[in-house]
Amino acid sequence: MIGGIGDGFATYLGVLRAIESNKWSRSDLLDWLISEYKLSDAYARNVMTMLLFGTGLVATEGGRCCLTDIAKSLLESASPLALYSHFADQFAGIKEIVEILAERQPLDAGALFSEWDSRIRKATGVNWKASHARMQFTHRIDWLRSLSIVRKIADSFYLSTTAMDDLVRTKSERASSEVEKASISHNDIEDKLRAIGEFFEFMSIKRAPVNDARPTSVPRLVENRQLDCLWARVIHFGGKVQYAFEVQLGGNIADAIERLEMVAPFVQKAVVVTDDKQKQKITDRLAVKHSPLRDKIVFLSYEDINTVAEAVNALKVFTRCVFHD
Numbered sequence: 416m417i418g419g420i421g422d423g424f425a426t427y428l429g430v431l432r433a434i435e436s437n438k439w440s441r442s443d444l445l446d447w448l449i450s451e452y453k454l455s456d457a458y459a460r461n462v463m464t465m466l467l468f469g470t471g472l473v474a475t476e477g478g479r480c481c482l483t484d485i486a487k488s489l490l491e492s493a494s495p496l497a498l499y500s501h502f503a504d505q506f507a508g509i510k511e512i513v514e515i516l517a518e519r520q521p522l523d524a525g526a527l528f529s530e531w532d533s534r535i536r537k538a539t540g541v542n543w544k545a546s547h548a549r550m551q552f553t554h555r556i557d558w559l560r561s562l563s564i565v566r567k568i569a570d571s572f573y574l575s576t577t578a579m580d581d582l583v584r585t586k587s588e589r590a591s592s593e594v595e596k597a598s599i600s601h602n603d604i605e606d607k608l609r610a611i612g613e614f615f616e617f618m619s620i621k622r623a624p625v626n627d628a629r630p631t632s633v634p635r636l637v638e639n640r641q642l643d644c645l646w647a648r649v650i651h652f653g654g655k656v657q658y659a660f661e662v663q664l665g666g667n668i669a670d671a672i673e674r675l676e677m678v679a680p681f682v683q684k685a686v687v688v689t690d691d692k693q694k695q696k697i698t699d700r701l702a703v704k705h706s707p708l709r710d711k712i713v714f715l716s717y718e719d720i721n722t723v724a725e726a727v728n729a730l731k732v733f734t735r736c737v738f739h740d
Contacts, residue, residue: 416561417452417462423561424495426452430462431472431486438479470505495562496581502558508535509555513564513574517582521573521728528552566729569736573728576721597665601643604662604688604717607724608644614727617646617658628657628678640674657682663689664717668696676708685711688720 416423417430430448439447441463448459467473472486482490489497503509511534515527522530532548535541543551556572559565564578574582583603590596605621612619620627623645626635644660659682661671675685685708687697694714701709 416466416558417448417454418561420557420560423558424498424563427466427498428490428493430467431482431490434467434473434480435482435487435490438481440478441475441480444480470501472501495564496577499559499562499564499581502562506555507539507541508551509559511535511538512552512555512559513578513582516565516572516574517579521568521571521732523571525570527572566725568729568732571732571735573725573732576718576725579721579724600664600717601662604664604720605643607720608660608662608688611720611723611727612644612646612658614731615646617648620645620647625674625677628659629681630655636677640677642674642678658684658686660686660688663687663693663697665693668693668700672697672700672706672708675712676706679706679708679711682711684713686713686715688715688717690716 416427418426433447433451434444437443437447445456445459445463448454448462449456452459454462463473472483472489473480474483475481485501489501499509503513508531511531512527515530515534516522528549531552535548536543556565556567560567563575564581565572566575583600586599587596590599609619609621621644622641625638625640625642628642628645628647629636642659643662646658646660648656650656657678659675659678661675663671671687675687679685687694689697697712697714700706701712
């Protein structure tokens with residue numbers, strides 16, 4: 416993109432606005448791109464061919480350049496995610512980068528390129544030379560970074576909160592029922608909680624039995640109740656440190672409270688991931704019950720977890736670069 420990683424999206428919108436205002440001929444648009452952004456003729460032609468006309472955002476009517484309805488909608492929303500979605504439909508290999516990172520982020524450039532190259536060749540049957548494949552990969556990574564979909568630290572890449580949210584939204588839209596949709600969101604948060612706990616060197620257990628958080632000196636509970644996530648660590652001469660997590664996006668509040676009350680005496684904190692409406696309901700019920708859970712409970716939002724998940728990926732890269740050989 417013109418403008419590089421930092422200014423690529425803003426510059427792209429600026430080009431579209433200029434086209435809408437001036438209605439140049441193709442040759443005049445080429446001259447303007449060269450003059451305005453100090454581009455070479457070849458670079459400006461590539462921008463026109465690939466990123467403007469090739470994406471279906473710019474067309475010609477009566478010999479004059481104009482914006483398509485998709486481009487007008489993009490200008491109105493000014494959403495990097497909207498342009499990402501459009502580019503992903505136009506260019507093979509963009510979604511694949513996001514999918515690979517979603518599976519095992521963060522990844523260094525070499526590992527990410529190797530997996531991407533293999534998938535693209537299998538999916539499309541292309542027979543690019545290694546140098547051409549590397550160039551195509553670099554273009555796509557740069558676009559994704561310009562659109563704040565992918566982040567980079569040192570030589571490694573990971574997804575932004577925007578990208579992680581979009582992946583869950585896309586999966587939810589394909590769900591066949593509201594129950595399945597809720598399960599997708601719930602499972603996503605649980606996976607992130609487990610990954611965050613592992614980074615902080617806890618034994619991080621998704622769907623941990625309630626009895627796992629209770630010491631052996633107290634009676635075993637007969638019911639097979641589960642916490643959404645449990646972090647545990649044994650500290651020498653200091654006992655066991657535990658944090659219980661419940662994801663409450665809807666459904667039975669009483670059940671979530673009851674599970675946390677079963678472990679409240681034995682954990683440092685009981686963390687509930689929820690929204691403001693559910694938070695108030697839980698707070699009210701704990702107050703009415705005079706529940707001892709009130710002294711242990713902490714509330715976090717879904718956005719909080721996404722933000723921390725992105726930060727953890729950044730810290731993984733930093734830790735590997737600075738502290739490991």
